[in-house]
Amino acid sequence: MPSTITITLPDGTAREYPEGTTAADVASSIGKRLAKAAVAAIDNGDEIDLGRPLHDGDQVAIVTEDTEAGRHVLRHSTAHVLAQAVTQLFPGAKFSIGPAIENGFYYDFDLPGGKTFSEDDLAVIEARMREIIAADQPFTRSEVSPDEALRIFADQPYKVEIIERVSSGGDELDSGEVDGSSGAISVYRNTGSGQGPGGPVDFVDLCRGPHVPSTGRLGHFALQKVAGAYWRGNEKGPMLQRIYGTAWESDAALKAHLEQLAEAEKRDHRKLATELDLLSFPSELGGGLAVWHPKGGIVRKLIEDYSRMRHERGGYEFVFTPHLTKSTLYETSGHLAWYADGMYPPMEMDNGTYYMKPMNCPMHCLIFRSRQRSYRELPLRLFELGTVYRYERAGTLHGLLRIRGFTQDDSHIYCTAEQLPGEIGSLLDFVLSVLRAFGFEDFTFNLSTKDPDKYVGSDEIWETATDALRSVLDDRGFEYSIKEGDAAFYGPKIDVDVRDAIGRSWQLSTIQCDFNHPERFELEYVGSDNQRHRPIMVHRALFGSIERFFGVLLEHFAGAFPTWLAPVQVRVLPVSSAHEGYADQVARSITAVGGRADVIRAVDPLGKRIRAAKLEKLPYVLVVGDDDVAATTVGVNPRGGEVERGVALDVFVKRFADEVAEATALALDADNAPAPDALPA
């Protein structure tokens, strides 16, 4: 056995260390700053504690606190401190799992006697956590046999369940809770300050680790909220009490995160919808059902008009279908069997059973099937702004983002297998082009593939379609993640996520192949060989739901719609009553070029009227006074810009009209000349 060991660092350099050297020692040997920032290490690909001895020949990298991996360690360790605090403050509390999550961590508890946490408890728990952190308790890892672990956690039923599952060979590791891969089970103990690893144990938890060396490394955290959560995510299982928190490597990072949350709250579409008088959810209607006020209505109309215009140019044909249908339609499509729970309850009438429609696809299939189809008609692209109703469970409703009555910008494309790759490609280009017109530039893609346990259609057709989707993404050089087995049973799909102005990701568009509907509705076309063939159907939702898209747009723009979408584009403010006639004239020259302008008379002081316009986030405020009346000019106060006095009226009108025209024409260049196969037959 050599008395020195050789360690290889990430940059390829090899260093010699005495036997028994730990990752912490390596970090110190490289530099003080690194040693200070180190929270864990990666040893031959495995994350380990800094205090673990290394072996000859190991490849070692130090994990620092300012990386995602490092924050993960901080968060996971903070979760342990949370559990320690709760078990000390609430004797008899059972704890289950407490993983690090994006931006933070949580821990689930079961309090004795069915007690629950209140928001007030958070401050008390947080104070105790800070005491534990101040005590600088070391995290000490040890490995025990399953029997030993069961003894340690004898009064912790959730831990017992995890140990039993892991030791019975289940390969499922509970959210990083425990490392059972070696047959032994790892546990981490926190011991009191100054007592060292052999001192009295304050807290012990099952854990795979790694953890920071001691609780003193933590502290830039905040507890955020309490919530209910099912044990193991099973809604038939017990409901646990979950505490969420966030933790970072520094107070600056913590503060930045909390500010980001505050910014998101300011942009909340429900708040903005009320403030800007766009829409409301009257309780008289019931949950998840919105009414659109004039200002929200005009924006929605503009979105829909633009969508229709683009679809018309894109070779789609417009169809309309009813909101109610007999149950037989959904028996044919198979939806009733799978999704009856998500549909509004049946209505009995005329000796039939009727349902509100939860989707448009089966009706579009009936349109396809209404007469014999020729291959010359394909691809057939049907488009509908179809309003559907789904019985979303009460607890899932969320403003416009999860709603019970909504309008899909739904299209169904029927094509041949040969046409599929080209069709998917032009669909994706079309989708992105339209999204860009609404100010979204940053897209991510997910490709969902066959769930081997639940699918219809032949393996060949799945393979063809999946290849088509994949090559479309590859050809365009788009990065995408593959979600194995995530496809619906009827076909593979591409989902498009957009990133908004403050970096949040929203799933909007979807392009889904469907081998099920054509089968169930026995759709056929006559090919050039004079034989009957089954078409492939592609579902394509662009905005997904108009309501949801509107909500996302509202948050993206923080209520400040771009000029072409703003409910009021130009507000004209006469300085005094004497200028009202001229103000009206200015407004008329805006409406003459298709703009939306209003005039607020001089009953309130100018400053107050300007402030009101700014709070309404209007793109342009025009102030007109004596000088302007005399010279036919306006004072331009643009949103987010500098005031410009004495702008000639016709100059402003042209500038305004050009801006609007440009915005709506922007994305049109791409499909001004539709591909030959995109033209209606």
Add this chain to the structure above:
RNA sequence: GCCCAGAUAGCUCAGUCGGCAGAGCAUUUCACUCGUAAUGAAAAGGUCGAGGGUUCGAUUCCCUCUCUGGGCUCCA
């Protein structure tokens, strides 16, 4: 659907240990006629989410429901 927390004027929010309901903004009226983010005064505005219970008396305490928020679960 489940857990927790809520619901007071159009909006944001005080308040009532069970005894005639409060502010600011918004609205209306009057005065002010003003050059780029809040002029002054007055008025009006409420079944204190709905229904039931306890009580001499309930907006307040209890129960049920509806709706909302945060989660969980679900999402064709």
